[in-house]
Each structure stands twice: as structure tokens, then as C-alpha cells.
Amino acid sequence: MTRPEVFSVSPDLPAGPLGLRERRREQTNVEISETALTLFEYKGVEGTTVGEIAQAAGVSQRTFFRYFATKEEAALRDHWAFEAVLAGGLDQLDAEVSPRLALETAFAAALTMYSDSSSIACRRLLRVNRLIKKEPALRAELARESVRRTAALVDVVSTRFDCADLQVRLAVDVSIAVLRAALETWVDQSSIDEAASLPEIYSLARGLAQA
């Protein structure tokens, strides 16, 4: 296990937002995730065992499960980051417009983080979503958590807008559907060397969904 000592400047002070321990833990998390993603791309999710991932990442199988509850989750790391970015812009929902418009506007704003198609974030998101597209196991794992995520979204929107429960649910579900359609199209239209613009596709999708 190689350790890039980028930030090993102040060993005596926990001045940073994260201690040495937590940084190291985060690093291990990334390494396992990267290893899992690569193996999944190469041999498929079903064809890859946790033991293989653990060994390739240089940890024991027992340790693997201390970082990720399932092998699928190990691959979804960057997708969760993506969803976290989207959820981050939810504090400033515009209460003057319809819930759906407010949600879509917030999503569009958050998506600017992914304007640069050649950025690391974009490339990783692309890899993960390519896998998600062809791996039912990953979709299943995604759906398992989506309950909580969607429920949280419904809660947030409910407290900010005075609408019927059905309308809130519709706004959330439809907004997510539009986003997912855009994401899938983005994956399809992106080749290895050239990625399309996710914000643009999303904008296009919003327009088409209106009609």
C-alpha cells in the first residue's frame, strides 16, 4: 500500500478539519472503492468476490466489511457523492414557484459542478453510471437506499411548500425521473475520450419533459 504523503506537513497538530486517522481511513475507503470499481468493470459484479476485492486492495475481507456493508456499495461511492451534491442545494428552494420547478432549478444549479466533462468528478460519475446501467445488482443497491433519500426529499419539500401530499410526491418522483433520464442519456452519449455535457442534457430533458 503506497501512501502519497501530500499533507504530512504538521504531524504535531490536528489543525486540519480531519485528523490523521480519519484521513487515512478516507484513503483506504477510496482505495477499496477504486479497486472494486475496476474489478467490476473487468469481471462483472457477480463474477467478483469480496475476497478478491479485499486482496487486491491490500486489506482483509473482514476489514472490507468495516468500510462497506456490501460489495455493491463499494462501487457506488462516487454516485453517492453525486447525490450529495444534488442534495446540497436543497436549502435554498424557491418557495415562490411550484415544488417541481423549484426542485429542478436546484438540481440544475447543483449540476454546474459537473459542467467540465473532463473533470475527475465527471469521469468517475461516468464510470459508475456505465456500470449501473448494465449491472442489476448495482441498481438494486441503489434502490435500497433510494427509499430513504426520496422520503427525505419529500420531507424537505413538504416543510417548505404548502401542498397536498400527492403533489409533493409527484414533484419529487418526476424530478428524479427527469434527472435519471438525463443521466442515462448522458452515459449513452459519452464515449471514452469524449463526454457530453450533463448540465446541457439535463436542461434539454427539462424542456422536453414540459411538453
Place this chain on the structure above:
Amino acid sequence: MTRPEVFSVSPDLPAGPLGLRERRREQTNVEISETALTLFEYKGVEGTTVGEIAQAAGVSQRTFFRYFATKEEAALRDHWAFEAVLAGGLDQLDAEVSPRLALETAFAAALTMYSDSSSIACRRLLRVNRLIKKEPALRAELARESVRRTAALVDVVSTRFDCADLQVRLAVDVSIAVLRAALETWVDQSSIDEAASLPEIYSLARGLAQA
């Protein structure tokens, strides 16, 4: 031996649409499914082992897995029936209107099969979806198959409508989202003794989704 084929073509066979064997097989399928559903309602999915379901249904564990690939699938039987009903009306999609309108109209037409809230079909659908709501494992299993289902829908719509790929995807994803929001609201609004009207809620949802 063979997987439960819904449309089993039995060429030059006895008068009955199904042979004795297949009828018995179907019966066993129903019994296991009912047993699983009941146990899941009582002890939760995680808290129920396949061995328990099998024993309660009067078959061996090995036989259970000849009927259902996973224990979750055993509970989803009636939900698949519901989706089959929805898919049944897809042959007559109105090509004169937008894909989404055509899909929603077809769904609305198919939903008339579930107008009678006290029917067996409705009660079973209600039980299953109540479970789906609180069981991430069932949502995950649902999502695992939804890939295939959605892809098939996209295919059907694509061949009938001359639209951009993105628009087809949007029509499918949004239509399903509206349907699911209606389904969830239906579950929430239905008590044990009194069930709301699913077609009405869906109609309401379509209206709200327009705005």
C-alpha cells in the same frame, strides 16, 4: 423444471388450457407466495429465513428455490401480475398523441382492472405494496427487474413513435414515476377495511403532474 412461463404454449394437449401438472405447479407457486407474504408481514423480510417459508409451505428449501430465485421474489408475485396488466394494454398505444400521453392513457385504461377496491386483486396488490413501502429488500428486488421492464417499454415506444431517444426515455420514466406516486398515495390512503380508488388517484396524479 422449467421456469414459470406465463404464456405456456401447450401444443396438441388435453382440453384444459393447462395440464394437471402445470396447474399443480401453479398452485404450489401460489401457496409459497402466500406463505412468504404472510411471514414477511409478520416478521419482516430480514427476519424470515427461506427455511421457514419452505417449511410453512410444506416444501423443502431446495424446492422453494425451484419456484423462486430469491425469497423476495416470492412476495412480489402479485405485483408482477399488476405490472403484467399494465403492460398488456401497450399494444394499442395511440400514435397520434405524445408518447407520454399515450402511455398514461394506456395505463389509465389498464387500471380499470383495479377499480373495485374490495376485489381480491386489489387487496393483494395493497398487501404487497404495503410491504414494498417498508422493506428496502423488496424495493431492491423490484429495481433489479425494472431495468429490463423499462428497457422493454422504451423499445415498444420507440418503434411506435418517431421521437428522439431522450424524449422516449422521459416519457417512460415520467409515466412510471407518476404511476408510482399514485400507487404510494393509494397505499397510504387505504386502511385495512376501506381502500381508496386507485384509478381515481391515478387520474388525480396525472392532473397534478401536468401543472
Place this chain on the structure above:
DNA sequence: AACATTATGGCACACGCTGCCATATTGACA
């Protein structure tokens, strides 16, 4: 340097799921 906290690894175990084989049941046909 001594201590408390935390990370790691190994082991055993329950459970989900599959392949293989042996047996029993069923349907078809002479």
C-alpha cells in the same frame, strides 16, 4: 513512557443460493 482509543485480522457461524444425484410422481403410449 504509559495509557486509552481505534483499526485490523482471524475465526466461527448463520444464511442465501446452486450443482449434483437419487428417488418419487406423473403423463403418454403400447
Place this chain on the structure above:
DNA sequence: TGTCAATATGGCAGCGTGTGCCATAATGTT
């Protein structure tokens, strides 16, 4: 009706996932 082939079932061994428990090593604090 009796025989034979097809199919359904059950038991068993085995692999993989995931968890609890405990011993040990690494780390941060005083």
C-alpha cells in the same frame, strides 16, 4: 393395465455474503 420417459422433489455438499467476537497492532493523548 403395465411400462417407460419426463418431470418434480428432496437431501447433501459447497461457495459466497455478511456478522459477532476476541486478540493484537497502530495511533493519538497525557
